[in-house]
Amino acid sequence: MNPRALLILALGISIFAGSVQAKMTVIDDVLGRKVELDLPAKRVxxxxxxxxxxxxGTENALDNVVGISRDTWEGWRPSSWSLYTNYRPSLKSIPDVGEVEAQTFSIEKxxxxxxxxxxxxxxxxxxxxTDAERLENAGIPIVVVDYNAQxxxxxxxxxxxxxxxxxxxxxxxxxxxxxxxxxxxxxxxIKAAKLPKPRTYVEFGNKGPSQYSFTYGKNMWGAVITMMEGDNIAAPFVEWWGPMNPEQVLASRPEVVFLAGTESGVAGDAIAMGQGVDRKLAESRLAGYKAxxxxxxxxAVKNNRVYGIYQGASRSILDASMVQFIAKSMYxxxxxxxxPEQEYLNFYKKYLPIMPTGTFTAQISE
Known part of the structure; x- marks a missing residue:
């Protein structure tokens, strides 16, 4: 057999062997859906x-990301986005596919x-x-994860x-x-101490003291309060999230109050927490709720047990430290x-390429 024929035969055998060795992996996602795909994923x-x-996945995992729902990062946590894009400018060039809640998520994109x-x-x-079915019908696998359930x-x-x-x-x-x-x-x-469960209220303080924003029942901060043996006063009135009647909040006489905020709260009189937020500013915004x-x-107000917590540190594998903060504040x-705040920063030091600075937990002062 001539050399050219041998080369073609060798290539054919190699390709066939590769196709035999390539195996699809089945992942069970959090909804119990069985999803078949090639791993590790190359275009995410x-x-x-x-x-x-x-x-x-390490920073290198970003090399395989071909699209993001950008508003869930840049829009919801702008200072965090700036911190990461200053470190890794290529993040800005990843195509944006839109955001589900804003109804801008583009199936075509x-x-x-x-x-x-x-x-x-x-x-x-x-x-x-049904838009999810359109993706699956196009042969694109969807894997579902869930940190929001807490x-x-x-x-x-x-x-x-x-x-x-x-x-x-x-x-x-x-x-x-x-x-x-x-x-x-x-x-x-907490369980070993067998202390009374403190009546606890949490609110996303994105609207300032003049307007009650939503609280949480079964998920996010509400789920954490319940998990850490607190008595979530919203549980009987709010299933997942939504505002609670102000009169009912007062009638429940919470002993501990958490007000969550993000960097976006710096504008106006909302709760300001997160990357780049000065501690004095965060504490002054908490104090504003006394009015x-x-x-x-x-x-909770009489005993100075009103706390600020960073909304951006919830619904994440990074939130163990915020669970500790809630537990410590209640007990x-x-x-x-x-x-807890140092534990939050320690996670960044060990697992992420940047180190945030700012205020991620706070307490009302005299």
């Missing part, structure tokens, strides 16, 4: 949880980017409705899924194990040895 569209994706997988939050997948089970499962997608299973398991240990050890202290009608008679005598 991120709907949400970009920081988690990077922490678990997603299809045009030819992704090997679309990673969506549970709320995004459900929000897309349950240990879904946090662990979501972290393991991202580990599979990025080929970082070992790193993902380490992060998941550390998260699990933090949650369980924190809860163990709400009837709040001067609230046990201060049990966690004198824990510095």
């Amino acid at each position: 569209i991120l709907g949400f949880y970009a920081e988690d994706y990077m922490a678990i 997603v299809i045009s980017l030819k992704p090997s997988v679309v990673l969506l939050a549970d709320w995004q997948y459900k929000g897309l409705g 349950t240990l089970e879904r946090h662990i499962k979501s972290t393991q899924i991202i580990g599979e997608l990025t080929g970082q299973e070992k790193r993902a398991q380490e992060i998941a194990d550390n998260y699990k240990h933090t949650i369980e050890s924190t809860l163990q202290r 709400r009608t009837g709040w001067n008679q609230m046990p 201060p005598s049990l966690f004198k040895d824990i510095d």
Whole structure:
């Protein structure tokens, strides 16, 4: 056989062998859906949880991201976006596919980017409705993860899924194990102490003191309060999230109040928390809520147990430290040895390429 024929035969055998060895992997996502795809994923569209994706998959995982729902990062956490884009300017060039809640998410744009997988939050997948079927009918797999539920089970499962997608299973398991240990050890202290459950209220303080914004029932901060043995006063009135009647808030006489905020709160009189936010400003915004009608008679206000918490540190594998903060605020005598804000920064130091500066937890002062 001549050399040319031998070369063609060798190439054919090599291609055939490669096709035999290539195997599709089946992932069970958080909804119990079985999704078949090639791993590690080479062309990924991120709907949400970009920081988690990077922490678990390493910064290199971003090299395979071909589209993002940009508003969930730049729009909701602008200072965080600036911090990351200053470090990695190429983030700005990743195509934007729109945002589900704003009804700008473009199925056509997603299809045009030819992704090997679309990673969506549970709320995004459900929000897309039949549009999700359009992607699947186009042969594009969708994997669903969920940190918004704020349950240990879904946090662990979501972290393991991202580990599979990025080929970082070992790193993902380490992060998941550390998260699990933090949650369980924190809860163990509380249960062992057998103290009365403090009546607790949480509100996203994005509208300032003059208008009540939404609180949480079964998910996000509401779920954390319940998990850490607090008595969430919103639970009987709000299933997931939504505003609570101000009179009912007062009648419930909360002993602990959490007001969540982001960097966007710097403008106006909203709660300001997060990257680049000065601590004095954060504390002054908390103090502004004392002026709400009837709040001067609230046990939480009388006893200076009104706390600020960074909204951007929720619904994330990074939120173990915020769980600690909520636990410490509700049961201060049990966690004198824990510095939640430092724990939050320690996660960045170990798993992420940037280090934020600002105010991520705060307490009202005299």
